[in-house]
Amino acid sequence: xxxxxxxxxxxxxxxSSAPSWSLQESKDTLCLALKGTWDIHTQNxxxxxxxxxxxxxxxxxxxxxxxxxxxxxxxxxxxxxxWSVKRAASQVSLxxxxxxxxxxxxxxxxxxxxxxxxxxxxxxxxxxxxxRMGGKCxxxxxxxxxxxxxxxxxxxxxxxxxxxKSAMRLKDLLVDIWNAGPSALLIVSIVNFLVGSILxxxxxxxxxxxxxxxxxxxxxxxxxxxxxSAIMTAIIMAGRTGGAYAARISTMxxxxxxxxxQVTGIPVSGYxxxxxxxxxxxxMPLLYLYGTVVSIFGGxxxxxxxxxxxxxxxxxxxxxxxxxNQFIFGFIKSxxxxxxxxxxxxxxxLKAGRSAADVGIAATRAVVIGIVGIIALDAVFAIxxxxxxx
Amino acid sequence: MSAQETLISVRNLQLSFGPxxxxxxxxxxxxxxxxxxxxxxxxxxxSTLLRSIVGLLRPTAGQIMVGGEDYWAQPDDRRTAINRxxxxxxxxxxxxxxMTVGENVALPLEMFTSLTPDEITELVRxxxxxxxxxxxxxLFPYEISGGMCKRAGLARAIALEPDILFFDEPxxxxxxxxxxxxxxxxxxxxxxxxxxxxxxxxxxxxxLTIADDGIFLDAKTHRxxxxxxxxxxxDNCTIPEVTAFMHRSATIPxxxxxxxxxxx
Numbered sequence: 001x002x003x004x005x006x007x008x009x010x011x012x013x014x015x016s017s018a019p020s021w022s023l024q025e026s027k028d029t030l031c032l033a034l035k036g037t038w039d040i041h042t043q044n045x046x047x048x049x050x051x052x053x054x055x056x057x058x059x060x061x062x063x064x065x066x067x068x069x070x071x072x073x074x075x076x077x078x079x080x081x082x083w084s085v086k087r088a089a090s091q092v093s094l095x096x097x098x099x100x101x102x103x104x105x106x107x108x109x110x111x112x113x114x115x116x117x118x119x120x121x122x123x124x125x126x127x128x129x130x131x132r133m134g135g136k137c138x139x140x141x142x143x144x145x146x147x148x149x150x151x152x153x154x155x156x157x158x159x160x161x162x163x164x165k166s167a168m169r170l171k172d173l174l175v176d177i178w179n180a181g182p183s184a185l186l187i188v189s190i191v192n193f194l195v196g197s198i199l200x201x202x203x204x205x206x207x208x209x210x211x212x213x214x215x216x217x218x219x220x221x222x223x224x225x226x227x228x229s230a231i232m233t234a235i236i237m238a239g240r241t242g243g244a245y246a247a248r249i250s251t252m253x254x255x256x257x258x259x260x261x262q263v264t265g266i267p268v269s270g271y272x273x274x275x276x277x278x279x280x281x282x283x284m285p286l287l288y289l290y291g292t293v294v295s296i297f298g299g300x301x302x303x304x305x306x307x308x309x310x311x312x313x314x315x316x317x318x319x320x321x322x323x324x325n326q327f328i329f330g331f332i333k334s335x336x337x338x339x340x341x342x343x344x345x346x347x348x349x350l351k352a353g354r355s356a357a358d359v360g361i362a363a364t365r366a367v368v369i370g371i372v373g374i375i376a377l378d379a380v381f382a383i384x385x386x387x388x389x390x
Numbered sequence: 391m392s393a394q395e396t397l398i399s400v401r402n403l404q405l406s407f408g409p410x411x412x413x414x415x416x417x418x419x420x421x422x423x424x425x426x427x428x429x430x431x432x433x434x435x436x437s438t439l440l441r442s443i444v445g446l447l448r449p450t451a452g453q454i455m456v457g458g459e460d461y462w463a464q465p466d467d468r469r470t471a472i473n474r475x476x477x478x479x480x481x482x483x484x485x486x487x488x489m490t491v492g493e494n495v496a497l498p499l500e501m502f503t504s505l506t507p508d509e510i511t512e513l514v515r516x517x518x519x520x521x522x523x524x525x526x527x528x529l530f531p532y533e534i535s536g537g538m539c540k541r542a543g544l545a546r547a548i549a550l551e552p553d554i555l556f557f558d559e560p561x562x563x564x565x566x567x568x569x570x571x572x573x574x575x576x577x578x579x580x581x582x583x584x585x586x587x588x589x590x591x592x593x594x595x596x597x598l599t600i601a602d603d604g605i606f607l608d609a610k611t612h613r614x615x616x617x618x619x620x621x622x623x624x625d626n627c628t629i630p631e632v633t634a635f636m637h638r639s640a641t642i643p644x645x646x647x648x649x650x651x652x653x654x
Contacts, residue, residue, distance in 0.1 A: 259441075259484065
């Protein structure tokens with residue numbers, strides 16, 4: 001049967017009619033006659049029924065041929081239809097004479113399997129709730145252990161660095177210090193200034209009711225030195241530096257840079273983690289001190305505009321009201337916050353997958369773990385401070 | 391040392407990711423001075439096998455004997471010491487991105503030798519010169535092309551003059567000319583440095599040019615299905631999966647078709 005290949009893209013559409021098909025039976029063949037224009041936009045997904053050949057008296061020893069003489073333009077909808085024909089024919093062991101099809105349709109149809117694939121079921125998690133919770137708890141404990149061993153590795157690396165035997169390069173440490181410290185000054189300034197101002201503003205309004213406005217210096221000073229500046233600076237660093245560490249390390253993982261270090265025998269803890277952690281541990285307490293001063297300055301600016309006190313008087317009242325212990329307490333807290341943020345971020349980065357999406361997930365996770373961890377650590381410090389009477 | 395000395399002996403190795411077995415019953419000997427090819431289609435576990443040999447993935451069963459020692463039974467320090475004899479070229483070069491090309495090659499020398507900075511610089515220039523990358527000594531990895539990254543990665547891999555060089559898909563992503571040059575380079579390094587080479591690849595022209603021994607891994611059965619040099623497998627092997635691979639056939643002929651062809 002001579003066939004003319006007609007395709008919607010190739011031929012101008014002169015006249016179009018609805019697509020239709022019919023099955024005709026003869027002694028040796030079953031003939032599937034196709035008519036009309038097969039267009040994906042108008043055809044409404046015509047499919048050959050799975051038991052479409054059951055109406056034929058017999059399919060044994062017969063061949064299925066396709067008559068396309070009345071077929072006008074066609075597109076991929078015809079291939080979809082022919083695929084359902086191919087599968088139905090395969091079910092009743094009816095050979096399809098693909099030569100009766102247009103050449104391009106033959107090639108496309110040949111790519112499509114005649115049997116539906118055996119779909120691999122996704123593994124279902126059939127664990128009971130209790131065992132799943134147990135698994136999660138064990139994982140969390142393992143993670144704590146891993147973090148601890150990572151901390152020990154880094155501490156050893158730091159000890160080696162003191163003897164000049166570390167894999168850490170001074171250049172990497174200085175770059176990390178620059179990124180963690182001076183580069184963050186602006187954002188630390190803005191946030192701490194605003195927080196100090198807000199504290200002073202709210203404090204003044206409330207204290208005025210009791211004619212105790214002068215105590216705003218204590219309020220701003222103690223809150224900044226003891227809690228707010230340490231926490232706000234740590235949160236900024238968790239979002240800024242922690243996220244960057246996790247993203248950088250997980251990208252290195254994806255590029256096989258970590259593998260290359262391991263194979264070469266260069267300790268990852270000394271080479272990658274140590275400069276990152278050390279830089280944050282060095283810079284965070286300094287940023288905290290800076291943040292505290294800026295926060296108190298924020299309170300000072302608001303107080304100057306809202307209460308009757310001389311600038312010198314304000315600062316003297318602040319020095320009078322804020323004990324040095326408060327600064328030491330905040331300083332020590334910020335050291336722990338820094339170590340936690342950096343360790344958690346590095347761990348999250350090392351544990352990440354190797355795709356681009358995993359880098360994003362690692363960065364997000366590092367920030368979330370960092371912030372939640374800071375708040376939790378602060379609660380622990382509050383209990384300790386209460387116990388030792390600071 | 392004899393030419394047939396076995397450097398690495400892999401015995402009944404099994405590699406898995408969780409419950410999923412990637413390869414099992416993998417056994418072969420790596421002879422000194424040979425270029426050993428790990429062949430097979432995509433996803434059959436070639437790179438996974440290489441990662442296991444170089445210490446990046448612990449096998450779930452079997453042994454990797456290196457100089458009579460069971461590699462994975464050794465403590466970390468000993469494994470690291472064994473790894474000093476290895477040089478690995480990863481798929482993308484895996485250059486450390488915060489360092490220049492020259493610093494990448496210099497770092498292993500700084501870490502594991504007592505050479506002076508001047509001597510290290512001289513060696514770095516030599517190794518980069520061997521791979522034709524001396525001009526890029528001060529460039530960062532993001533400033534050079536993929537092929538150059540691989541060559542620089544190769545210079546880093548040979549920095550400590552390893553006994554065994556591992557190549558993971560060295561030709562992947564390279565144009566045919568660059569790929570052929572890399573093949574020449576591998577052969578020159580084998581002959582010049584006396585290194586033994588393990589190469590993971592499915593690039594037939596490369597394999598046929600350089601490899602003189604090998605193993606063929608099958609993705610379906612998760613086992614090796616034959617051993618031998620790629621050339622011998624091309625000429626003599628009748629296993630359908632191997633012949634389809636070697637002749638770049640899109641379909642794997644059935645056993646009966648093979649037999650019929652042989653009768654003809």
